[in-house]
Amino acid sequence: MKLVRTSIKRPVGVIMIVAAILALGFVSLRNLTIDLYPDIDLPVAVVSTSYEEAAPQDVEQLVSRPIEGAVSSLEGLEVLQSQSQQGASLIFMQFSTGVDLDSALLEVREAVSRVSGVLPENAGEPSVLRFDPQALPIMTIGLSGDTPAELQQIAEDQIVPYLERQGGVASISVEGGRTEEVQIEIEREKLARLGIDSQTIIQTLNASNQAATAGSVDKGDKNLRIRVNGEFDSIDDVKNTVLTTESGDRLKLDQIAMVEKRIEDTGTVSEVNGETAVVLSALKKTDANTVETAENIQTAMDEVAPELPENVEMKTVLDTSEFIKVSINSVIVNIIIGGLFAVAVLLLFLKSIRATLVIGISIPIAIISTFTLMYFTGETLNVLTMGGLALGIGMMVDSSIVILENIVSYRQRGFSMKEAAEKGASELAPAVIASATTTLVVFLPIMLVDGIASELFTPLALTISFALLASLAVSVTLIPMLSSKLLTKAMRDGKRNWFDRLLGKMNRGYQRVLRKVLKFRKTTVLLTILSIGGSIALIPLVGTSFIPESDQGQIEVDVSLERGTSLEETETVTSEISKRLNEFSDVVDVHYLSIGSGEMGLAGGSADRASYTVQLVDPGDRERSTQEVMEDMENDLSDVVGAEVEVTEMSAGLGTGAPLEVQINGQDNAVLNELAEQIVLIMKDVEGVVAPSSSTEDSEPQLDIQVDRNKASGYGLTEQQVISQVQLAFQGQTATRYREGGEELEVRLVTPLDESAGIAELEGTPISTASGDTVPLSSIAEIEQVQGPVALNRENQQPQVNVTADIGERDLGSVTADVEEEIDQLNFPEGYTYEVGGQAQDMEEAFGDLSVALLFSLFLVYAVMAVQFENFLFPFIIMFSLPATVVGVAVGLFVTGLPLSMPAFVGIIMLAGIVVNNAIVLVDYINILRRRSYSRYDAILEAGPNRLRPILMTTVTTVLGMVPLALGIGQGAEAQQPLAVTIIFGLTVSSFFTLVLIPVVYTYFDDLSVKINKFFQKRVE
Structure with a gap:
């Protein structure tokens, strides 16, 4: 090959090119983004809307359904889901793969803005967000030592x-603090005597807290815009708001109501190590380096700490970058150990x-060159x-x-160093290129298929491809050049050691085996078929799962109290926990408690739920x-009175949901509930379901108020007026907002606290009539x-439960199959269906995508070799x-006790390109x-x-290089362990079959080729 000859003739040029590549690689390494997993670009958006204190039924009817209707016709929308819970609506939209989510978000915002006007007055402004299950805080900081208001x-x-x-x-988001608000405490009887109602106060406050443009005037050659500023800028402005009574008297607001600043009751509590705290959560930018960002935050904390009050302490609660650094360091150690194994094998052979140095130098060059290609393709470490x-x-x-x-072979036959290098490299360069190409092309289908499998493993495929391309370039350029310079003494025959004698015995033994298998060809083929059949029988015993979970040393403790439990009672229980x-101070670094916070920080928390991280x-x-x-924690917390405590291990997962989820769809919630209850009973009897x-299942007590329209109209009241007065009595009403000292304060109408105590007070709530009198509710x-629902779910505008x-003790695939078999025996009413979701669905879709990728990989491998x-x-x-x-894959997974997971499947695809080499x-x-x-025969x-x-050398170096990963050494190695095990066992077994079976098949x-040629020759004659 011309490339081989050029590299031998121009060694200085080769060295300079290698030096430049190494320099560029080190620069690229410094600029690569570091993260735990590759970014998974899922086209999912979420609309979050708060609706203060509203029940799930009202949230669904008044908020979720209007927004669903507005976004349901968006182009590319595949799945539309909503969750309506107390005080919050969450709408999830999953778009087709390939949809530009930025453009889709603009369309969602436009659609939502069109229905914002029909949402209830006290509903918050809908927030449209890009949903990323991996977009979790990279660092959580606890601030303690003072009151929540001061800490806020x-x-x-x-x-x-x-x-x-x-x-x-x-x-940076803040949780657990308290903010000030202006509360206007009113007495309804006093207002009724003056002929003023709460709506009048709200309207007057809004009208008084306004700013507007009033045209312009000329001043010389300039035009001055007129702006009338009537906005509040202090609590005195609120107090001095003038109201007109029914008799025409003008009174200031503070003459008929108490106006003062008070601490807002958010219904949430945060604690760090048992002390009341305000918790700050930091999110990083999409393209930011997680480790570098965390270090920047830590440095900033050290800088700001001396400026804080003496009694205020700031402490890092959670730092995901620590696990990332430990995981990356573990992989680096595995790379070093694998590299040492490979070098040891080379030295042995x-x-x-x-000679070992000549080959071993390709490892660091390939790795460092890979960093350059990763940087320019936007991959992360x-x-x-x-x-x-x-x-x-x-x-x-x-x-x-x-x-x-091959160079050694020519050198031992008497060729000079340069001739041996040129002839030996040129002769096998085509075969080497073919071998490397077959390994590379198997990754192409992984990159082209859709779904989470492609998103997750494309970066891995690209990284391996980059490394192999670099090593291939080294093998046909640097290796021949170095061989022509360094292998003088190395090629002299020396004394045969124990390993040489072992190889000699293996060669002679292998030759005897070849003679036998060539003599008994049919027996060889039959034994191979039986081996493959036996291994296929092992596959059901192996089982299937989605992706291994990583242990990051975090535990989650979920605390559930009876629905409707007050915040004070929940705090009493959590103080005991x-x-x-x-x-557990000997093993626990820090524990962080959150009461009443919504999922994912969006909305809809509940005071009867708490969680510890x-x-x-x-x-x-x-x-x-x-x-x-x-x-140990689960045993210790199992007897906490008044609470159900569940302790689970948190993994560095991918936000893929529950392992097993059955989604039931239909029109009637009552029917859905009955079906759900039956399925729960069925699943309890399936082995492995936990x-x-x-x-x-959960329901919470609520009081339903059914207004009698006829009786209300007799007092000149509408249903909405009654609802408004009840809301004022028990939750207050936001009248307006204003800015004071750079902070926005909410102005809220409330009733005296002792007026909202219980059911008796609710029944006796005075409702102001049109005549100015009051009547009890x-x-x-x-x-x-x-008993009302805690949350109502819908999918594609249809109710869903x-x-x-x-799962435990069994693999996900077999448990899912058993559950589906049992559910299929149920008689679902017409119009009611179910499907399996969660990780089981993700696994099924991923395996389907990878199966397609495997078929295409096999075709590409054949095509490359044919060319x-x-x-x-x-x-x-x-x-x-x-x-x-x-045979190797099934035996390997069975022996190690690992199920066939998504990484193991990727390992099978990789084997398609490796074993043919x-x-x-x-x-x-x-x-x-x-x-x-x-x-x-002689050939x-x-x-x-x-x-x-x-x-043997290539197989052993490849296998030993993966042994550290197969052993799962270090944190974060769980994801690669099944992949490494698959390749190690698959390659080892297939190498044996290659040496024995391929000559027989050849x-x-x-023989078939000879017969075909003879047949055509006869036809020609």
Whole structure:
């Protein structure tokens, strides 16, 4: 090859190019973004709307349905889901893959803005957000030592603005604090006597708190705009608002009501290590480096800490960058260990430090070159991309080994160093390129299919591809050049050591095996078929799962009290739990309590629900594993009075939902509830299903007020007027807002606190009539206590009930199959359907996508070999090395106890490109010998032992390079472990079958080829 000759003739040029690539690689490495997992670009948007204190039924009817109707016709919308819960509506929209989410978000905002006017007055402004299940806070900071109101003030004035200016920080949210508001406490009887109602006060306040433009005037040659500023800027302006009574008297607001600043009751509580705290959560920018951003925040905290009051303490509660750094460092250690294994194998086979150096140098060059390509393609340094380098560490030297082995062969036959380097590299360069290309093309379908499998593993595929391309370039340029300069003494025959004698025995033994399998060809093929059949029978025993979870040393404690429990009672229970958690101080670094906060920080929290996030100390500082600590906590908290406590391990997951979720759709919520109850009972009897529950199981007590329209109209009242006065009595009404000292204050009408105490007070709530008199609420309405839903779900504008469950002791695939089999026996009413969602659905879709990718990979491997050999027959022979991988994969997963997961499936696809490499080298050399006038039989007997050494070297280096990952050494290695196990066992077993089966298949197809040629020759004659 011209490239080989050029590299040998111009060594200085090759060295300069390599130096430039290395320099560029180091620069790129410094600028690469570091994260835990690759960014998953899911086209999902969410509309979050608050509706103060409204019941789920009202939220659904008045907020969720109008917004659903507005967005349902958007182009590219695949799934529309809504969740209506007390005080909040969440609308989720999943668009088709390939939809530009930025453009879709603009369309969503436009659609939502069209219906904003029909939403209830006290509903908040709908917030349209890009939904990213991975967009979780990278750092959580606790601020303690003062009152929540003071801590809120300190956070907003001193800390948040400074932290948000740091590099990479997108936003800082504050939870658990208290803010001031202006409360106007009114007495309804007094207002009734004056002929003033609450709506009059609200309208007057709004009218008084206005600013407007009133035209312009001329001043010389200038035109001055007139602006009338009537906005409030202090509480005195609120107090001095003038109201007109029914008799025409003018009174200031503070003459008829108490106006003062009070602390707002948010219904939420935050604690850090048992102390009341305000918690700050930091989100990073999309393209920001997580580790660098976290370091910037930590530096800023150190800078701002001296300026805080003495009694205020600021502490890092959670820092995801720590787990990322530990995970990345673990992978780096695995790369180093794998590299050392590969070098040790080379040294063992080559018996020369110089020869080992010639090949070993391709590893760092390939890795550093990969960083350059990753930077320019926008990839990040994460567990999977770094794992790709660890997986490819052994494969990086494969091409160089084959080239060097052939150079050695020519050198030992008496050729000079330059001649041996040129001839040896040029002869096998085509085969090496074909082998590398077959490995590369298997990744192309992964990049092209849709879904989470492609999003997650495309970066890994690109990383391995970049490394292999770099190593291929090194093998046909740098390796021949270095061989022509360094392999002088290295090639001299020396004394045979134990390893040489072992290889000699293996060669002779392999040659004897070849003679037997060539003699008993049918027996060889039959035994292979039986082996494959037996391994296929193992697959059901292996089972399937989605993706392994990573242990990041975090535990979540969910606390559920009886629905409707007050915030004060919840605090009493959590104080007991906090005391018990403090007893785990030897293993717990920090625990963070949140009461009443909504999911994902959006909206809709409940005072009867609390959750703890527990961060354990580093694994090296504790004797118990996360699982053991979790079990001890569960036992210790199981007898907490008045609460149901669930302890789960938090994993560095991908936001894929519950392992098993059954979604039931239909028109009538009552029917859906009955079906859900039946499915829960069915799932409880399925082995492996843990804690199945329905989304409608929980209900909360509520008081339904049914206004008698006839009685109300007799007093000159409408239903809306009654509702408004009840709202004022028990939750207050927001009248207006104004800015004071740079802060926005809410002005709210409330009634005296002792007037809103219980059911009796509700029944006796005085309702002002049109005549100015008051009547008790019970005289114009019926009040009934019922159990109401906690949340109402809808999908594609149809009611939906979800049944969710965890799994244990069995794999996800078999549990899902059993559950579906049992549900199929139910008689669903017409119009009611179900489907399985959660991780089970994600797994099914991912396996479907990867199956398509595998088929395309096999076709591409064959196509590449057909082009390389310019022959359709030889590639077909080589493809017979693939079925045997099933044996290794099934046995490997069965022995290690790992299920067939998405990473393992990717490993199978990788094997399609890896296992054919040995067959390519073997078949190619058989053809070379036959072109040298060897008979077929002699060519096989000569080529087998001759290629055994490089095949063993490439296989052993690849396998040993992946051993650290297969052992799951270090944190964050769980995602690569099934992939590594699959490749190790699959490659090892298939290599054996390649050495034995391929020569037999070669003879069969060669015989067939001869018969076909004779047949056509006779037809021509």
